[in-house]
Amino acid sequence: MADTIGKPANFHHTVPEGDERERLVCKDCGFIAYENPRVIAGAVVEHDGKILMCRRAIHPQMGKWTIPAGYLENGEAPHEGAAREAWEEAMARIEIRDLLAVYAVRHISQVHMMYRARLATPEFAPGVESLEVALFAWDEIPWNELAFPSVHWVLNHYREAEDRTDFAPFTNPA
Amino acid sequence: MADTIGKPANFHHTVPEGDERERLVCKDCGFIAYENPRVIAGAVVEHDGKILMCRRAIHPQMGKWTIPAGYLENGEAPHEGAAREAWEEAMARIEIRDLLAVYAVRHISQVHMMYRARLATPEFAPGVESLEVALFAWDEIPWNELAFPSVHWVLNHYREAEDRTDFAPFTNPA
Numbered sequence: 001m002a003d004t005i006g007k008p009a010n011f012h013h014t015v016p017e018g019d020e021r022e023r024l025v026c027k028d029c030g031f032i033a034y035e036n037p038r039v040i041a042g043a044v045v046e047h048d049g050k051i052l053m054c055r056r057a058i059h060p061q062m063g064k065w066t067i068p069a070g071y072l073e074n075g076e077a078p079h080e081g082a083a084r085e086a087w088e089e090a091m092a093r094i095e096i097r098d099l100l101a102v103y104a105v106r107h108i109s110q111v112h113m114m115y116r117a118r119l120a121t122p123e124f125a126p127g128v129e130s131l132e133v134a135l136f137a138w139d140e141i142p143w144n145e146l147a148f149p150s151v152h153w154v155l156n157h158y159r160e161a162e163d164r165t166d167f168a169p170f171t172n173p174a
Numbered sequence: 175m176a177d178t179i180g181k182p183a184n185f186h187h188t189v190p191e192g193d194e195r196e197r198l199v200c201k202d203c204g205f206i207a208y209e210n211p212r213v214i215a216g217a218v219v220e221h222d223g224k225i226l227m228c229r230r231a232i233h234p235q236m237g238k239w240t241i242p243a244g245y246l247e248n249g250e251a252p253h254e255g256a257a258r259e260a261w262e263e264a265m266a267r268i269e270i271r272d273l274l275a276v277y278a279v280r281h282i283s284q285v286h287m288m289y290r291a292r293l294a295t296p297e298f299a300p301g302v303e304s305l306e307v308a309l310f311a312w313d314e315i316p317w318n319e320l321a322f323p324s325v326h327w328v329l330n331h332y333r334e335a336e337d338r339t340d341f342a343p344f345t346n347p348a
Contacts, residue, residue, distance in 0.1 A: 038210045072211050077278030104251030
């Protein structure tokens with residue numbers, strides 16, 4: 001899940017002709033590498049009333065707990081990305097239910113699309129990006145060791161959605 | 175709204191060490207330009223029971239009708255991008271209501287996030303990317319001159335949503 005870090009040596013930020021924003025442009029050939037927000041696809045996965053969580057084996061926030069989630073890849077729909085991440089990070093096959101929340105994390109230009117899901121089969125195990133994977137009852141969730149604010153948000157929104165099946169997705173808390 | 179076209183001369187597609195997918199990598203410095211799906215943010219904007227539409231002044235589909243929509247920019251939330259596009263393409267100030275639909279257009283790696291909105295003030299005019307902007311009653315919509323399949327989808331989903339205010343966003347038609 002590495003992100004774009006830095007920029008290649010022969011690129012610089014400049015406003016191309018006819019544009020209004022700075023873009024990353026190659027000084028040699030004029031190629032414009034448009035930078036747009038990236039989609040993070042993830043899922044709150046439930047099994048027997050418990051929630052599947054992963055302890056991160058990678059930076060940032062190594063050792064902290066999160067839900068399966070990561071960058072959407074080209075050619076994927078968001079719910080497909082969420083299912084792939086559950087497989088990669090928790091070796092879990094999941095069944096997507098519905099879109100629980102859409103968060104904008106503006107300062108890092110991310111759009112989080114978080115789904116509700118269930119384990120399709122009761123197996124799971126740490127993928128290469130996880131130290132540990134576990135099911136937690138609500139009161140067992142390691143609230144003080146969550147990796148990101150959005151993990152707090154999505155867990156609370158999951159709780160708030162309860163058994164409703166037709167609702168507008170939650171958005172950033174006020 | 176230009177998209178990334180081609181690639182810079184000194185980049186090639188290869189699978190970086192520790193990755194499982196081909197990435198666009200600089201042959202000189204090893205920089206990885208991750209390519210991820212882009213978010214298209216747009217809105218079905220209603221005023222007096224009519225829907226605001228734009229006739230495209232740009233390729234692709236120049237001369238065809240669409241709703242205000244375009245690439246989400248860094249630092250924006252999707253609903254903010256939809257409002258900006260309504261301003262840029264239709265010189266319209268809009269008030270976002272709710273998330274109407276999320277479409278995955280896999281073959282071009284786009285995620286469309288379409289909102290319901292209203293004109294905040296009754297003014298509109300063609301922006302630089304539009305030849306013409308107009309309000310259409312349902313039966314006046316130029317169905318045979320719509321720019322993209324997703325415009326059909328979103329208009330029909332808008333109609334299907336009717337006056338409901340708490341519903342799961344629509345997704346790609348079957």
